[in-house]
Every structure is written in structure tokens, then in C-alpha cells.
Amino acid sequence: MLEPHNSVLGDALRSYGGNTPVVIIDRTVDSHHGAKIRDYFRSQEIAPHYLVRDLDESKKGLTAVEELAAALDALPIRRRTDPLVAIGGGVLLDVVGFLASIYRRGMPYIRIPTTLVGLIDAGIGVKTGVNAGRHKNRLGTYWAPDRAFLPPEFLPTLDTRHIRNGVAEIIKLAIVRDRELFALLEGTITENGCAGFVSHPQLESVCVAAVSGMLEELAPNLWEHDLRRPVDFGHTFSPALELGAEDMLHGESVACDMALCAAFSYNRELLSWEEFERIVRTLRQSGLPTVHQYFTEPVIASSLAEAIRHRNGMQHIPVPHSIGQAVFIEDSTVTEWIAARDLCLKEESNR
The missing domain is CATH 3.40.50.1970 (Rossmann fold)
Known part of the structure; x- marks a missing residue:
């Protein structure tokens, strides 16, 4: 340019x-x-x-x-x-x-x-x-x-951490709307994490798919008249983590939120164990975190309450139903989110 x-x-x-x-x-x-x-x-x-x-x-x-x-x-x-x-x-x-x-x-x-x-x-x-x-x-x-x-x-000229920061947002989009993009990411990332992402031959394909997908999501609802937004996946609990925990980039916080939502979805029997593991594995192979000690019960409770206020009295929490498809949760409890966090902690300890 x-x-x-x-x-x-x-x-x-x-x-x-x-x-x-x-x-x-x-x-x-x-x-x-x-x-x-x-x-x-x-x-x-x-x-x-x-x-x-x-x-x-x-x-x-x-x-x-x-x-x-x-x-x-x-x-x-x-x-x-x-x-x-x-x-x-x-x-x-x-x-x-x-x-x-x-x-x-x-x-x-x-x-x-x-x-x-x-x-x-x-x-x-x-x-x-x-x-x-x-x-x-x-x-x-x-x-x-x-x-x-x-x-x-x-x-x-970006360092690897800031590449990962962006990869998290691409993973987000793939999980909620584009199964093929998720598979493309798996093939791109598994070779050497995000270290060679910007020089990978599939970089242009990944970025074009991500930008096109984001535009398709935003265009019909540009002014957010509809507060049920699939692209809010990973953005219910991550704002508190990003601002409250030390040294957390946006994408890193979103990654923890995505893993939490995937665990919630598995516990609700909306997502298979196989796909839950695929999501967590892809995040980890990207070098992204999947859980954080800052996700205490008070933080989860206040984040849920804040999301309800922001979304005009409704939860509207997008979670994966399968890779490439999301559903909205309206009746979750803090207890369920604590159980989801504990599942993420268990998975982390089993690495």
C-alpha cells in the first residue's frame, strides 16, 4: 500500500x-x-x-x-x-x-x-x-x-505474542460461523504455533475468510439494534479479565472466555467432548491461555450481571453448539459458570 x-x-x-x-x-x-x-x-x-x-x-x-x-x-x-x-x-x-x-x-x-x-x-x-x-x-x-x-x-514486524492476539479473534469467528476456517486454522497453526503465521502460505486465505466473515456478521446489524450478536462470543467475561488481570492482551482474555464458554456448552450437553477438545487444543497450540486465576466467583458473577445490563436485561451469551455454529444462552447461573471454569482448570492440569 x-x-x-x-x-x-x-x-x-x-x-x-x-x-x-x-x-x-x-x-x-x-x-x-x-x-x-x-x-x-x-x-x-x-x-x-x-x-x-x-x-x-x-x-x-x-x-x-x-x-x-x-x-x-x-x-x-x-x-x-x-x-x-x-x-x-x-x-x-x-x-x-x-x-x-x-x-x-x-x-x-x-x-x-x-x-x-x-x-x-x-x-x-x-x-x-x-x-x-x-x-x-x-x-x-x-x-x-x-x-x-x-x-x-x-x-x-509484529512479535509472536501480538500475532497470537489476532489469531484469537480469528478463532472466535471460526467457532461461531465458519467450520472450514477453523479447519484451515488447525492446519496453519499446528505446524509451529503462531511463530510462522505471517509467512504461512495460507495467511491470505485465512485473513480474507476472517474479514469477509466479520463483515457478513456486522453489516446487517451495524448499529446493534439486535443485541444477539454471534461475534460477542468470547466477550462476556473477557472485559473484566483484560482490565483487571495484569498484562493480559485482548486476544488472550478472549481466548480464556472462549474456553470457558466451550466448557459451559459441553456441560450443558450442547457441544461434544471431541469438539470441546478441538477448541481447547487449537487455542493452546496457538500459544493462547485457556483459563486464568482471575476468574474467581465474584468476577464471574459481576461479569454476568454486567453483560445482562449491557444487553438490555438479557444474557444473550453466544456459546458453540458445534464448531461453526453458535446458540444463545439466556438462563445460565453463576454456579454453571463456576463448573465450566473448574472444567477448564482440570483440563489445564491434565496437560
């Missing part, structure tokens, strides 16, 4: 009628790709303002938004002709998207995800958000980017 002869991004920016977009770049991305990004814009005769920021989950709050808003105030930009261009991972995309939705009551922005989780999850859709009061994405908006570019060229 950043080759000088590729004018797609340049043409998109010229279509606004200005020449000084605000490019907000993740600091790590800038250290690896900053020179190439700047060379690209020079080749396109575009003169951006650059804001380089170090954002992670611990900094994903209103303070970051206010600091960026102050930086925009100091620039001679116009509201409609100088869009924001977010280049980074999911946290940066969420923060910049939220800023775009509220700065001067809304301005255009473009997403360019640079992580695997951004490529197949955070870079798609219309949701923005920041954390508040120890709640993940408690403050947010629906604000569609004008464009989202999904280039794979940033992936080779």
Missing part, C-alpha cells in the same frame, strides 16, 4: 479537497515504518501533520482523547478537508475514532490497522470507544470511517 506507484491512499486523501491530513501513528509502528510512511506521502505530494503517540490499554481513556484534541487545536486544519488518518493497532484506532466522532461534533477519518487484531476486528465496523471507571469501552460512539485500508505489510 505504501509503494510510491500505489496512489489509492493518496487519491483518497485528495478527494477531500485539502492537502494536510492529520496522520496519527502508533509510536512502535513509527519506529518500524515511519520513514516509509513519510516517503509515501511525499511521493503523493501530500503534506500531513504527524502526531506520534504511545497508546495501550492502560492509556485508553479520556485523557488521551483530550490530549489529542489539544494537539488538533494547535494545528491549522480544516474540519472537512483535513481528515484524521489513524495508523496503528486496535487501541489507537478506537481512540482516534472516538476523537473523530466528537471533535467539532464530527470529522472524517481513515483507519489503517497495523496489527492482526486490527486487521480482522478493530479495523472493521463503526464502533469507537475508550475505557472509563475500570470498564472497557464504557464511553463510545458509532462513527464510521470514510475508508478502512487493511494492508498486511505491517504484520511481519
Whole structure:
């Protein structure tokens, strides 16, 4: 995407009628790709303002938004002709998207995800958000980017842990809607975990299937009028784990939630033991955790209560009925979820 002869991004920016977009770049991305990004814009005769920021989950709050808003105030930009261009991972995309939705009551922005989780999850859709009061994405908006570019060229500079972080979201999608994608992942991952994932010959096939599947899930329900969302699989108990436990990435927390839901489904006799083991095995072979000590009874109980509030009084918890198909649970109890956690602990101890 950043080759000088590729004018797609340049043409998109010229279509606004200005020449000084605000490019907000993740600091790590800038250290690896900053020179190439700047060379690209020079080749396109575009003169951006650059804001380089170090954002992670611990900094994903209103303070970051206010600091960026102050930086925009100091620039001679116009509201409609100088869009924001977010280049980074999911946290940066969420923060910049939220800023775009509220700065001067809304301005255009473009997403360019640079992580695997951004490529197949955070870079798609219309949701923005920041954390508040120890709640993940408690403050947010629906604000569609004008464009989202999904280039794979940033992936080779990711470390293995952040590759796993994205693989978790692909596994999530495969479990609830795409049995063939799950089988493709099994073949891709079992060879050497996630270490060679970005250089695997099936990488493009996996990413295309994941992005297409996510778009098919989101498009009919973009504004979440229907709160029964299969893509919420792995996102009932994981928010508390991600914010409460030390050093847990989003995908790692989602992986623990997925294993918990698979164990629940097996205990309810909705999922066979064979498929439960396939799910757990694939998570483990990816290098992802399947259970965490933070999943205490109080945390599980409060997460269930929070999910019910968030889903307008209903549980709407997607669990696998088989690999490639999900059902929604509306009548689960904390006792059942504790039993599911204990099954995950037992499986972990038997490794």
C-alpha cells in the first residue's frame, strides 16, 4: 500500500479537497515504518501533520482523547478537508475514532490497522470507544470511517505474542460461523504455533475468510439494534479479565472466555467432548491461555450481571453448539459458570 506507484491512499486523501491530513501513528509502528510512511506521502505530494503517540490499554481513556484534541487545536486544519488518518493497532484506532466522532461534533477519518487484531476486528465496523471507571469501552460512539485500508505489510514486524492476539479473534469467528476456517486454522497453526503465521502460505486465505466473515456478521446489524450478536462470543467475561488481570492482551482474555464458554456448552450437553477438545487444543497450540486465576466467583458473577445490563436485561451469551455454529444462552447461573471454569482448570492440569 505504501509503494510510491500505489496512489489509492493518496487519491483518497485528495478527494477531500485539502492537502494536510492529520496522520496519527502508533509510536512502535513509527519506529518500524515511519520513514516509509513519510516517503509515501511525499511521493503523493501530500503534506500531513504527524502526531506520534504511545497508546495501550492502560492509556485508553479520556485523557488521551483530550490530549489529542489539544494537539488538533494547535494545528491549522480544516474540519472537512483535513481528515484524521489513524495508523496503528486496535487501541489507537478506537481512540482516534472516538476523537473523530466528537471533535467539532464530527470529522472524517481513515483507519489503517497495523496489527492482526486490527486487521480482522478493530479495523472493521463503526464502533469507537475508550475505557472509563475500570470498564472497557464504557464511553463510545458509532462513527464510521470514510475508508478502512487493511494492508498486511505491517504484520511481519509484529512479535509472536501480538500475532497470537489476532489469531484469537480469528478463532472466535471460526467457532461461531465458519467450520472450514477453523479447519484451515488447525492446519496453519499446528505446524509451529503462531511463530510462522505471517509467512504461512495460507495467511491470505485465512485473513480474507476472517474479514469477509466479520463483515457478513456486522453489516446487517451495524448499529446493534439486535443485541444477539454471534461475534460477542468470547466477550462476556473477557472485559473484566483484560482490565483487571495484569498484562493480559485482548486476544488472550478472549481466548480464556472462549474456553470457558466451550466448557459451559459441553456441560450443558450442547457441544461434544471431541469438539470441546478441538477448541481447547487449537487455542493452546496457538500459544493462547485457556483459563486464568482471575476468574474467581465474584468476577464471574459481576461479569454476568454486567453483560445482562449491557444487553438490555438479557444474557444473550453466544456459546458453540458445534464448531461453526453458535446458540444463545439466556438462563445460565453463576454456579454453571463456576463448573465450566473448574472444567477448564482440570483440563489445564491434565496437560
